[in-house]
Amino acid sequence: MSTAFWGKLEKITGSLDVIVAFFVMAILAMIIIPLPSGLLDLMLVINIALSITILLLTLFTKNVLEFSTFPTILLITTMFRLALNISSTRLILTEGEAGAVIETFANFVAGSNFVVGAVIFIIIVIIQMMVVTNGSSRVSEVSARFTLDAMPGKQMAIDADLNSGLINEEQAKKRRSDLERETQFFGAMDGASKFVKGDAMAGIIITVINLIGGVAIHSLQNGMPIMEALMTFGKLTIGDGLVSQIPSLLISVASGILVTRSGSLKGFGSSMGEELFGSSKVMMMLSVILLLFAIMPGFPTIPFLLLGVLSGAAGYLLMENEKSQKTNQKAKEMRSMAAQRTKSEKTVDESVASFQVDPISIEIGYGLIPIADENQDNNLMSHITTIRKQSAHELGILLSPIRIRDNLQLKANDYVIKIKGNVIARGELYLDKYMIVDPGETEFDFDGIPTKEPAFGLDAMWVNESDREAADLRGYTVVDPITVLVTHLKETIYKSSYELLGRQEVKQLLEGIKDKYGVVIDELIPDILRLGEVQKVLQNLLKENIPINDLVTILETLADYGNTTKDSEMLTEYVRQALKRTVVKPYLNEQDVLQVVTILPDTEELITRSIQKSSAGSIPILQPDTVTKIFDSITAIHNQLSARGIPHVLLASPKVRPALKNLLTYNFPDLAVVSLNEVPNDVPIETVGMIEG
Incomplete structure (x- = not known):
């Protein structure tokens, strides 16, 4: 009610x-x-x-x-x-x-x-x-x-x-x-x-x-x-x-x-x-003056005497409070000095290690601490172990341990996900409720807390456990709180996987396959490419949601073309062509047909002529109105196909593909851009739209 x-x-x-x-x-x-x-x-x-x-x-x-x-x-x-x-x-x-x-x-x-x-x-x-x-x-x-x-x-x-x-x-x-x-x-x-x-x-x-x-x-x-x-x-x-x-x-x-x-x-x-009656000296002096007026002939004794006594009592209490504050301040300074001495006695290695941020961590409000209790069957630690295994299997990366901390500065039901110390995602959980996700209706028929599903931004609502069965029967997707957090964490990891792949992680991957495929590793590193150059190629692949679990093919391709060029962007294109089936597999429809959006030849030629190289990669330098027209055309076609549930990619020539992807990264991060060389010969292609400039 x-x-x-x-x-x-x-x-x-x-x-x-x-x-x-x-x-x-x-x-x-x-x-x-x-x-x-x-x-x-x-x-x-x-x-x-x-x-x-x-x-x-x-x-x-x-x-x-x-x-x-x-x-x-x-x-x-x-x-x-x-x-x-x-x-x-x-x-x-x-x-x-x-x-x-x-x-x-x-x-x-x-x-x-x-x-x-x-x-x-x-x-x-x-x-x-x-x-x-x-x-x-x-x-x-x-x-x-x-x-x-x-x-x-x-x-x-x-x-x-x-x-x-x-x-x-x-x-x-x-x-x-x-x-x-x-x-x-x-x-x-x-x-x-x-x-x-x-x-x-x-x-x-x-x-x-x-x-x-x-x-x-x-x-x-x-x-x-x-x-x-x-x-x-x-x-x-x-x-x-x-x-x-x-x-x-x-x-x-x-x-x-x-x-x-x-x-x-x-x-x-x-x-x-605090400002008018906060000084003990002023209150004591006021008390003395009022008491003097009280004993002077002709002045009303009782009002001056009453206020004088009250002022003196207030001054005395303020003096005692100031003494207590000074004592507490001295004790606090002593504790701080002791802590500084203890800290200075630690080794340099320990100090340096304590300053390093975790590759990935979760901070939770005090109201969410129960989900991190390892004594419970359904706890966050067990789910994190599963996520690390899935990431290794699906993406081909080895995640560092994910640290869980309680943060008293957060609200009781809030949590944040950090990548290298920076907040990447945040959300809110209610442990005594369930999240129901909107099945397409405009309003929820339940009394609850409206919210957004944090991983995909869908309309949702937190409802009581008593409404769980009714929501399930109505066709709502019902999710428990810990699954909401785990799904959000997994999506965040997948979107930020390239940030989590450092040189140390690449070295661990190579050492994991060296016993079986040591020849290609010895040939490639360090004679052809350095470890950092291999890392950049792997990061480029992960940026475009291409898993690197076929590491042998990637390394062999780099060994084949590493003597020809050291450009990480070009090497990435060669690797993508070698992984062509892996590249197009997520975008095939139920009939294994690749539905593509092509580019008007004149527009593609314009983009080709305007490509310039920079430290961040290739990018076309176009007039603002031209870019706006291209973006408007892509938006119209992309939204129309997405609304109809048609999986699609943007098909471009090999020369244009990396520059075009860099141009579209911020405005269309989920739109895949593939080249003709990345489509296997036995995969049918169906054109579902054309981009005009």
Whole structure:
């Protein structure tokens, strides 16, 4: 039931923009359409509640960006108050009454003498205009000017932190965005504060109009005695003014609090308490001064004595707290020094080893620690062993041990997969739930947590175990949490396999087959190619999802062509041609036909003429509009064939293939590019599309 409630609440909050639009239109309608007294009372209460909410929000706001919509809210609330003023004025002048709220304010403040209420009203308006609003306007103006002047320096500081590695690109983008939003906020506040000042002036004018108009209309037209009319409409207009100006004063105070706040990690109350009453010396001196006032003749003894004792007690507690902090700090420094001495006694080898990152590792939040328990039958370690065997069989690489660590900085249900210390993938697991994957429907008929399947990005949902059987019967794919993580890990390893293949791993592969195929290894390394050159060819193959488990064929091909060229890209092409059946096998359809997308001859000729070599390999240097046309054509054909479930590859000439693949790598990473020399003679070819440039 609670899940359904929160789901409905999310739908309502998702439509807030429509609700706000109707609210603004209602404000404009209130200016024209008369409101009954009951509805006016409701609107006045909403106005008071809204102003109190805004004031409380500013007290708990840590940074102005947490309430960046305040200038716009200031305009809307000002218009709301003015619309209420007009509606109440209409009721006062036409019916001689304006509802219970205004009457209650008038009786509570003015009592039987409306002059007292008028004096209080004038004092509130003066405080708002001359003190709060005037000061807030000046602070907003100066803050906007200083923030704008400091913007280039702050941007340079962000760039310096980014270049030095103190922050990453995402953090730099966020800081730049926050800086821009802060400048826009103070600029908007500089103008928005004028709304409040204008509101106060309009309140005075409307109050005078209410008083004069009410007395004139009801004394001259309705025959009411002038003194009675003055007393009646004096109280009503003062009540109306107070109901309007008190919320206005609250919002003016909120505006002043917000623009005078400096950046803080805590709310206003916490910061003020620590800064104003955080010094034991100040509190003890205050206690002495108050006690002196308490014993001086003529001064009230009890208030000064009470505050003096309380200040002294607070100062004593602060002194004890400072002593405790100093003791803890000294103990911490001693522990740190001891740890430094212990660390310096370690050998250099141990220190160097501890600094090296793992080739592949998994970090889990504390809520996922049970899946790493080796005492359980279905644990992550057993699955990792299976993945390493599958990788060796399917890809031909030997994975280093995969380390599992708990990371308290992660959320309880989060995990990250790292390759050489860098986060490559991340996800979220719920050990007490099951993931159901969308079978093609637009919505899930279960109460759960919407998510994305991390390995393939499919729509999914975490549901309770009680819904598992029902989801299975409905045709959903039901996956347990550990399988979700294992599948994600396997896909990440396969996509990053070339990064995991270093020289040490290549040496282990060669040593594994040396007893049986030592001749080709001795011929190839180091007389023809170095170990690093062989590694680059193997990495190039893995980049294009070609397994290297036929290592003998790869090495023999390199031995055949290694004396002719040392270019790793050319050597890779020779190896691909030798592994032609392995290259095309994943892309054959059920009838063992290779369905290909060809390239218009003129386009292929253009690409051939524009190929240039670089340290990163061959790449065609084309005009941007030409590249865009090629990409658009590939996108249209690739999406159409993928939607129909047709496996396909892009067929190119041997000269163009490596450069074309490099061009398409980032935009079409899953599109295979093969050359005519890589298609076995006995494999039928069927053309299913053509790329135009």
